Amino acid sequence: MGPSQQRENSMSTSASNSGGYVLAIDQGTTSSRAIIFDVDQKIVASAQQEFTQYFPKSGWVEHDVEEIWESVINVCRNALSNAELTANDIAAIGITNQRETTLVWDRETGKAVHNAIVWQDRRTSQFCSELKEKGHEEDVTARSGLLLDPYFSGTKLRWILDNVEDARAGAESGQLIFGTVDTFLIWRLTGGKRHVTDATNAARTLMYNIGENCWDDTLLEILGVPSGMLPEVLDCAADFGIVDKDILGAEIPVYGVAGDQQAATIGNACFEPGMFKSTYGTGCFALLNTGTDLVTSKNRMLTTIAYRLNGETTYALEGSIFMAGATVQWLRDGLKVLEDASQSGPMADEADEEQSVYMVPAFTGLGAPYWDADARGAIFGMTRGTGPNELAKAALQAVCYQTRDLLEAMKADWAASGGSAQDTVLRVDGGMVVSDWTMQFLADILDAPVDRPTILETTALGVAWLAGARAGIWPDEAGFAKTWARDERFEANMSDEERNTLYTGWKDAVRRTLSTN
Secondary structure, eight states: OOSSOOOTTOSOOOOOOOOSEEEEEEEOSSEEEEEEEOTTSOEEEEEEEEOOOBOSSTTOOEEOHHHHHHHHHHHHHHHHHHHTOOGGGEEEEEEEEOSSOBEEEETTTOOBSSOEEOTTOOTTHHHHHHHHHTTOHHHHHHHHSOOSOTTSHHHHHHHHHHHSTTHHHHHHHTSEEEEOHHHHHHHHHTTTOOOEEEHHHHTTSSOEETTTTEEOHHHHHHHTOOGGGOOEEEOSEEEEEEEOHHHHSSOEEEEEEEEHHHHHHHHTTOOSTTOEEEEESSSEEEEEEEETOOOOOSSSOEEEEEEEETTEEEEEEEEEESOSHHHHHIIIIISOOOSSGGGHHHHHHTSOTTOOOEEEOOBTBBOTTTOBTTOOOEEESOOTTOOHHHHHHHHHHHHHHHHHHHHHHHHHHHHHTTOOOOSOOEEEESGGGGOHHHHHHHHHHHTSOEEEESOOOHHHHHHHHHHHHHHTSSOOHHHHHHHOOEEEEEOOOSOHHHHHHHHHHHHHHHHHHOTTO
C-alpha cells in the first residue's frame, strides 16, 4: 500500500445546527458559486462571483489563490443573505471544485507559495514527454487510470517544487503541503485543522492508486513528490471538518466533497452501471458509470473514481473536452462576434446551411481521445461568405462532435469489458444545455436521446445530496434517484446520411489539426 494508508473518518466532527438547509459551494474555473437547497432539494437562493484568469505565458493558466478564497466567502455570505437565513439554519456544507487545479501552501500561515496552476495549464508538456520517453506511461495508467498529460495535478505539483524558490526544501521538511481546491478550502474553513480530500479529487492527481485506494509510492517516486505533502483521503460523504464560527457566523460541518464532474454524475443520479452524463461548462466532461468494475480503456479514455460511499468505490470511464463553453467565450471576448453567450444558439440557427465550416477548438491542446497537448485551434471551410453566424454554429457543433468522439470510445471500452450501453440516453447539465439548438444538434449527431433535467445545477446538487444525506435530512441513494426529473428530451431527427457526412468532415478537420501531422 502507499505511504499514507488512509484513516477513514479518523476524526469525528459534530455541530449543533438543526436547520433543514444545505449549502453547496461550487468553486469553478471562472467563478465561485454558493447555492442553498431546502429539505426538499429545491434551490432557495444562490450567489455567484467571477474572478480573474491569468495567462502569464502561452499555454499557461493561473488563478490568484486569495481571490478564490475571497470569492467563496463572499458568495456564501451573499447566498445566506439572499435566502434571509443565518449560518445556524445550515445543517451541512458540500464542496465541489475544479478538479486538477494545483495549490501548495504553508502549513503554518496558510499562504500559497505560488498562484494556483489551473487544470487547463500546459506548462508541463515537456516533462510529460520525458516521462513517456522513459517508458513510465503504462505503469502510471495501470496505477492511476490516467495518462501522462499536463492536465493532471502531479506534474503541476512537480513544476512548483522545481521552480518556486525553497519549495522543495519546504515540502521535504513538512512545511509546505499540497491540495486541490477542495483541500485548500477545507483547510481555510476549518482554521487549518483538517488537511483532507475525497477519493474523486485524489483520483485526478496522477499520484493516487485507484485500485488500492491509496497514495502510490511508485507514482510519487516517478514524479518526485514527497509523501508528507499529501492530504488524507476520505469517502465523498464523510466528516471533513467544522467551519470556524467566525467565518460564516456559526459552526457548520462539511459533510460532502466531490470533484465537479463526479458531483454532476451524482447530481444526475447516474448510480447504475451503463448510465452516461455529460457536463457542458468551461470544458465538457462525459462519464460512464462502470459500477465496481475498474475498466481499462483501449481507446485512451480515463479510468477514474465516480464516487466512494461507505468505503465502496464506484468507477467510471471519462472523456474530457478542454474547450466547450470557453470556445463561446472566445467568440465573445476574443473575436467579439457576439455580445452574450446566449446569442450563440440563435446565431447558429441563422447560419448559411450551404457552408461546411469546422472549428477545432484546440486552444490548449486536444483532450480525449486524441490527447495531443501540442495541437492548436483551427477553422476549416471558411469562404468570403463566412461570418459570425457560421462561426457560432461551428463552435457549438464542435462541442457536439467531440461528445460523439467520447461516447463512441467509452461505449467500445464498456462493451469490450462485458458491459452494455447500447440504448444510450445522455443526461446533460451545465450552462450550455439551456441552448435548445445545441441540445438538438447533440441528439442528432449522437443519434441518441438527450435528457435535460429540471435542475441544471447538478454539480451543486450532487454535493448537496452527499452532505444532506449524511446530515440525515435528505433521502438515501435510491430515494434521491427517484427525485431526478427531466425537463425536456431531445430526440434525433437527422438522416443517417447527413449525420455521417457531417461527422466524417469533423474527423478530417481534427486529423489536419493534430501536431503529429
